[in-house]
Amino acid sequence: MVRVTHGIGDLAGDMAGVTRKARPAMVKVTMANARSGARVAAGFAKESAGRHGRHYPKSITAELLSVAFGSIVAAYGPDASKKQGGMSFEGGSRNQPAHNDLAKSQDIVGPAFAADVHDIPGRLFW
């Protein structure tokens, strides 16, 4: 006797679950990377802001801006409502070089975020 088994039922179940799990997974990845970006940027800011900008690194926060159909948006950066969050360290001025703390953080977080997004579909099936 030949017994034939298949996992098509499991696959069908996984695929039905994907539509339920996909958006929360994407929101989680997006926010995790935004928080990571904020931490990295704050780290650069601690080095560059000096004594007169000692509160500036703590003003760098992350937040989820939008979870709408087809688009999940988070942002990180200095919060102007926090102490020294409105200071112009990032872009500088004609008398102060740009610190580029956010730009430098994007060099690190950008590729990491892309890799994390790439990994989402594989994790949804396990």
Next chain:
Amino acid sequence: MTAPALDTRDHVAALTAALAHPELPVFEYGEVPGLNGNPGSTPDQYVLLQVERRTVPNVRMVGLASRTGWRITVRPVAPDATRCRWALNHVSTRLEGCTLSVGGFDSIPLQHETTDSVTPDEGLFSAVARWTYSL
């Protein structure tokens, strides 16, 4: 192969040549004539240039890198918004897609990252624009 073109002075020289204009001199911060104790008189309008090495993800197991990544921050400064916009356009036109030759290595075309609009800046007007490249 070791990481190429590590001396930022070579990058500044290449970028200064790329941006050359008789009415728009290029300086690094701290080198503008007439400011910070520098001799000479401050030009009406000028460009401030910053060159910084940036992280390039290294996929190799060893710590050696065969290429280097760079970010440039360019700030045109002028006495009024109109002239500052002209200066910003000059900088953008010269740098967009430009390839640099630095220390014997050719860069990839410069890639625009961000531009902030012309705004008042301590009695004058300035804008800031950033490009990245690697070689």
